[in-house]
Amino acid sequence: MIDIINNRLEQGYRTSSFPDGDPGLPERFRGRPLLKPELCSAGCAACAESCPTKAITPASAGGKKGALTLDTGKCLFCTECLAACPSGAVSFTKDHRLAASRRGDLLLSSNEARLAESLGEELRRLFGRSLKLRQVSAGGCGACEADLNVLNTVIYDLGRFGIQFVASPRHADGLIITGPVTRHMSEALKIAYAAIPEPRIVIASGACAISGGPYAGSEDQLGGASAVVPVDLFIPGCPPHPVTVLDGLLRLLGRIS
Amino acid sequence: MSPASRFASVGNGEAVDYSRVPVVPIEDFRSAILRMAAAGRRLCALLSTGVAGGPPAGLLAVLADDAGGRLYLAASEPVTSYKALTPELPQAHLFEREIFESSGITPEGHPWPKPVRLVPADKVTFFQETGEEIHEVAVGPIHAGIIEPGHFRFQCHGETVHHLEIQLGYQHRGVERLLRGGPDSRSLSIAETICGDTAIAHGWAYCAINEALGGASLSLRAEALRAVALELERLANHIGDLGAISNDIGYLPAMSYFGRMRGDYLNLLMLASGNRFGKGLLRPGGLAFDLSEEMCASMAGTVRLGLKHLEQVAGMFFGEPSVISRLEETGVISRKVCDDLGLVGVCARAAGADRDVRQDHPFGFYRFRHIPSTILDTGDVFSRAMVRFLEAQRSMEFLSALLGHLPAGSASGPCGAPAANHIAVALIEGWRGEVCHVAKTGAGRKFEWYKVVDPSFHNWMGLAMTMRGGEISDFPLCNKSFNLSYCGHDL
Numbered sequence: 001m002i003d004i005i006n007n008r009l010e011q012g013y014r015t016s017s018f019p020d021g022d023p024g025l026p027e028r029f030r031g032r033p034l035l036k037p038e039l040c041s042a043g044c045a046a047c048a049e050s051c052p053t054k055a056i057t058p059a060s061a062g063g064k065k066g067a068l069t070l071d072t073g074k075c076l077f078c079t080e081c082l083a084a085c086p087s088g089a090v091s092f093t094k095d096h097r098l099a100a101s102r103r104g105d106l107l108l109s110s111n112e113a114r115l116a117e118s119l120g121e122e123l124r125r126l127f128g129r130s131l132k133l134r135q136v137s138a139g140g141c142g143a144c145e146a147d148l149n150v151l152n153t154v155i156y157d158l159g160r161f162g163i164q165f166v167a168s169p170r171h172a173d174g175l176i177i178t179g180p181v182t183r184h185m186s187e188a189l190k191i192a193y194a195a196i197p198e199p200r201i202v203i204a205s206g207a208c209a210i211s212g213g214p215y216a217g218s219e220d221q222l223g224g225a226s227a228v229v230p231v232d233l234f235i236p237g238c239p240p241h242p243v244t245v246l247d248g249l250l251r252l253l254g255r256i257s
Numbered sequence: 258m259s260p261a262s263r264f265a266s267v268g269n270g271e272a273v274d275y276s277r278v279p280v281v282p283i284e285d286f287r288s289a290i291l292r293m294a295a296a297g298r299r300l301c302a303l304l305s306t307g308v309a310g311g312p313p314a315g316l317l318a319v320l321a322d323d324a325g326g327r328l329y330l331a332a333s334e335p336v337t338s339y340k341a342l343t344p345e346l347p348q349a350h351l352f353e354r355e356i357f358e359s360s361g362i363t364p365e366g367h368p369w370p371k372p373v374r375l376v377p378a379d380k381v382t383f384f385q386e387t388g389e390e391i392h393e394v395a396v397g398p399i400h401a402g403i404i405e406p407g408h409f410r411f412q413c414h415g416e417t418v419h420h421l422e423i424q425l426g427y428q429h430r431g432v433e434r435l436l437r438g439g440p441d442s443r444s445l446s447i448a449e450t451i452c453g454d455t456a457i458a459h460g461w462a463y464c465a466i467n468e469a470l471g472g473a474s475l476s477l478r479a480e481a482l483r484a485v486a487l488e489l490e491r492l493a494n495h496i497g498d499l500g501a502i503s504n505d506i507g508y509l510p511a512m513s514y515f516g517r518m519r520g521d522y523l524n525l526l527m528l529a530s531g532n533r534f535g536k537g538l539l540r541p542g543g544l545a546f547d548l549s550e551e552m553c554a555s556m557a558g559t560v561r562l563g564l565k566h567l568e569q570v571a572g573m574f575f576g577e578p579s580v581i582s583r584l585e586e587t588g589v590i591s592r593k594v595c596d597d598l599g600l601v602g603v604c605a606r607a608a609g610a611d612r613d614v615r616q617d618h619p620f621g622f623y624r625f626r627h628i629p630s631t632i633l634d635t636g637d638v639f640s641r642a643m644v645r646f647l648e649a650q651r652s653m654e655f656l657s658a659l660l661g662h663l664p665a666g667s668a669s670g671p672c673g674a675p676a677a678n679h680i681a682v683a684l685i686e687g688w689r690g691e692v693c694h695v696a697k698t699g700a701g702r703k704f705e706w707y708k709v710v711d712p713s714f715h716n717w718m719g720l721a722m723t724m725r726g727g728e729i730s731d732f733p734l735c736n737k738s739f740n741l742s743y744c745g746h747d748l
């Protein structure tokens with residue numbers, strides 16, 4: 001017992017001040033991409049060619065000058081485009097706010113952030129102060145799952161927001177899906193969705209669940225959660241940082257804006 | 258003729274011209290493997306070299322001589338069926354099922370030739386025990402927590418489990434097929450997502466394959482930085498597992514502290530790479546990021562404080578008699594079962610097998626600086642937990658010493674295109690155990706095939722064996738003490 005007390009004193013108070021305080025992300029953290037198409041030279045498609053998931057359309061796509069776009073729903077936030085771009089037209093900011101309510105909002109062309117919107121009044125009344133989620137991994141590599149689990153640690157203490165991961169879909173208000181949705185998981189995912197009482201919400205967390213990620217095009221998967229169920233919140237990343245997930249959840253519930 | 262003479266010998270992370278790999282009649286291939294295994298060699302990989310729709314193919318084996326630090330490669334002539342190795346060499350059981358499933362080559366006499374991952378689990382049959390009061394418990398694919406999917410089928414008599422069959426495949430997303438025809442712009446991302454909690458080890462194995470085939474040599478600094486990343490990955494996972502074990506036995510203070518401490522090492526990987534799992538850190542030829550002196554000092558400080566906290570919390574955890582009584586003699590794996598099944602990593606070292614790629618087939622910086630391996634011999638949940646604690650301590654000592662004295666040099670260098678018609682093998686000791694990648698290039702200097710063996714592939718059967726004669730209520734704890742990967746197995 002004395003050991004437990006001593007350790008309790010030594011460990012101290014660890015819960016992050018987020019969302020009120022700074023999320024404390026390091027210099028190399030890659031958040032919201034910043035596009036500067038004015039720096040692109042004609043005919044250059046180096047970023048697009050280097051991208052593992054074809055998330056970028058270069059400014060000069062199709063031989064004529066167009067908009068430089070980056071799909072954060074496909075982006076793995078690796079650094080291949082940074083290394084490939086000769087002019088610094090693509091970079092990443094430290095802005096962790098990436099979640100969006102619509103798939104199309106993830107396609108960045110201007111640098112105007114279209115952040116996730118809160119649920120309608122009725123759903124907010126139901127879920128705003130108590131949201132129970134059933135997580136389903138459908139081909140995820142374990143990284144998205146691990147960083148959702150982290151929300152339960154003392155650092156993020158998800159319970160203080162009234163959000164909880166539950167075991168049974170019968171007890172849940174919604175699904176949070178990771179992975180590209182493999183063919184072998186699609187049936188189980190549909191059953192889990194059907195088992196949740198209405199009204200229900202669906203969250204796609206991570207590049208795979210949004211677009212298939214690096215697995216897009218593989219015949220063994222369906223290219224993300226939207227292929228099987230309607231999605232209400234898209235959280236980009238590979239995996240999304242826990243504060244990115246938390247930011248998305250709190251915006252959805254109208255707890256931050 | 259000695260059995261080894263039927264094989265091409267390579268070192269870890271080396272490539273050889275494919276014409277040097279002996280191709281022998283299947284009977285000779287089979288008997289050479291059995292003789293090698295009888296002399297203590299271990300099967301790292303056994304695969305069919307064919308591709309779907311291609312011409313008839315043979316088999317290829319990679320055996321490890323752990324004492325001699327060499328790997329042995331041999332291939333058979335094309336076959337459509339052969340006498341299964343499994344009855345005489347149980348460690349081949351899942352490889353032979355995989356070969357049967359993916360290439361159609363029949364291992365005749367295999368005791369349980371059912372699909373591994375390409376067929377949904379609801380389409381396969383399960384072993385079923387019959388008898389009075391025998392009942393069956395089916396769990397999954399979706400489990401109670403935030404965890405990957407898999408199906409477990411228990412044959413029980415009351416609370417006692419007679420048999421557990423684990424059927425996976427739900428996470429199959431086409432890893433090896435996507436790697437075929439590479440290297441291309443997404444190959445590294447695929448390698449890093451073979452198993453996301455092992456992104457460094459699998460990413461390193463992929464890089465090592467490319468470097469072996471492309472003839473690249475890394476600077477000492479790059480080698481050291483990779484070892485830093487691999488040990489950080491080990492720390493995050495070992496400490497996280499101790500937290501998960503604490504949670505499963507209901508000892509919540511330790512769960513909270515271990516759970517919090519795990520994050521420190523993910524955050525150090527993020528400090529280095531911008532990603533908590535180190536995705537994007539490695540690339541063929543070296544690393545995408547170097548560490549500044551301030552970063553090294555900050556990391557060393559975190560690791561030093563982390564060691565103090567780890568020892569305090571582990572002291573509290575392992576000092577609690579009720580914890581020990583719950584862990585001891587639960588889920589025992591004997592040394593014989595461990596060796597018969599060819600288990601690797603933490604669960605093998607917890608069953609008395611001195612088996613660690615960092616020591617047996619040293620790669621990268623581990624050729625210059627060694628981490629003592631940690632061996633316990635009781636083979637129970639306690640020993641698997643204790644090995645994790647002791648290995649975390651060793652990794653921290655290694656990091657503390659290394660971070661103050663990183664060799665000078667460039668963190669990245671060039672890596673050429675792979676040589677044509679070569680084969681390369683890379684073994685990396687990930688936190689779960691041996692990560693094995695084997696790849697062969699064709700005339701076009703692209704991967705003709707690419708084989709991935711996650712340590713979980715060897716170890717899932719070990720978990721099933723811990724349950725025999727145990728209570729079904731012990732399953733979650735046994736499962737946590739192995740903490741195997743679904744996606745690494747399903748590919």
